[in-house]
Amino acid sequence: MQYFSGAGLSLDLREVNRAVEAAFADHGMGLVQMPPKVYITLPGGDFRTMPAYLPSAKIAGVKIVNVHPDNPKKGLPTVMALTVILDIATGRPLALLNATRLTDIRTGAAGAVAARYLSRKKTITLGVAGTGRQAGAQVRATAEELEIEQILIWSRTTRHAEKFRTDMKQYDCRVVSLEQACNADVIVTTTPSRSPIIRSEWVHAGTHINAIGADAPGKQELDPALLLRAQVFVDDMAQAVHSGEVNVPITNGSYSPEKIAGTLGEVVIGKKRRTDPDAITIFDSTGLAIQDLAIAAMVMREGSSIDLPFP
């Protein structure tokens, strides 16, 4: 059994995007096993268990990932993750991966794949709402798919927005109001918001939005009126209804699962698409266990590891 403690440091982001795209294609064709993630609530947060089997990559396993919002006060990341990979033929544990960074990267890759297929432009102004770790991952992954001309940055905390601008200094960056950040071709939302922050009237026709922040029941970032104007694609129907951007509006009756246009996997395989250049498209990302398997397969091919006795 191999332990990959520093997994993700040397991955090629464009290759990750391709691997994650292939996993979404398998999902769109119904070729994966992936039950919805299971939540356990702890006193200061929660953890999610995400088992899956991705036959095309010959890989199966489980990611275990926590969300503890007060961790930064203790010097720890809010989100940490570990992935366990099993041998398909025997069920023997093959590998353990420190998946904290991998989780960031594979989530960025899902946004990049969505933007690749759903953005109507190849050269874009990117609006960024929220400037945490995941915002950076989204920018880096999307830059592998589209030409980013300018980044419009908004954070609730201006100091964080300025820090993000410094980190992204290779781009033309502006720190702006949230309304101004919506004046973009592609908008990425990565906040922990539990009420809508993006108002429908701020978003122009033809915009693509990657809604990344909402990944648990009760979380939402977008005005439900915006959902009603848009073609909404989810990563996985069951997970999105339970814990994605659409979960709150569905629960309170302002949106319904029947309105969902399809899955990103269906978009990747060409079964679903942006139907109108003036449509607003939204990708509602909850994070799929098959994304974790796809990136784990890359790490296991190329990363360095510690050998552990098992049994």
Add this chain to the structure above:
Amino acid sequence: MQYFSGAGLSLDLREVNRAVEAAFADHGMGLVQMPPKVYITLPGGDFRTMPAYLPSAKIAGVKIVNVHPDNPKKGLPTVMALTVILDIATGRPLALLNATRLTDIRTGAAGAVAARYLSRKKTITLGVAGTGRQAGAQVRATAEELEIEQILIWSRTTRHAEKFRTDMKQYDCRVVSLEQACNADVIVTTTPSRSPIIRSEWVHAGTHINAIGADAPGKQELDPALLLRAQVFVDDMAQAVHSGEVNVPITNGSYSPEKIAGTLGEVVIGKKRRTDPDAITIFDSTGLAIQDLAIAAMVMREGSSIDLPFP
């Protein structure tokens, strides 16, 4: 993060029984979080993901366990397991445990706890149907709770029964027919059968049966007529209906969930009990994630480990 590679070698079985009993008590009082285990099917077997939180022991985590029936031909155990323990306060991975042996031991402990509360005698003749690794675990754990006067051993393969007799030479053992093995105070079934092997008419009034083998949809060991004669206690209602001894009879309509007398946890806390000395009692064990957490807590207090970097 600590890795316990040889977990279980030095555990005191009576202490394990008490820890597992306490976990069942918490379950009976509704004090645990434990969603039903999630199954993923692989070409040559399956694996199950079992997350839980056991507040009284301040422990949370996930066991991942496979079942690959052809593994022995490859020199590997049919069942292998790994448990990941997370820090409750921060969600940080604290420990990994090789849980192959621990799975045997904690399953044995559940049977022992059931026999302690449901066997009408303290000195028993023990009938053993199936002589694999789990049969041994059941005998060793039960011997900590009850006085075993004689063991009646049956296996489909006589050579395996003889081997089991040799392994258990400290007891008065007899290799017998399956019908004769049912002439016992407590019967333990640990076969991988997918059709009933224990006929109702073979089982006397007052017998207690630990039905351990059926732990996946389609598996069963007992005549449905025996279930209808008995007080059936399950470890967990949702898991038992899905994959326990009762799963096939419930699916084909010869038994119904309403007939289940209660859970072992309810028995441990005194809410449910054997109602008649002449009743046949059955404990339908599917294996609970809280059993894995209870035994993991013991290993983490006493076992030796390898320190792994995380992150």
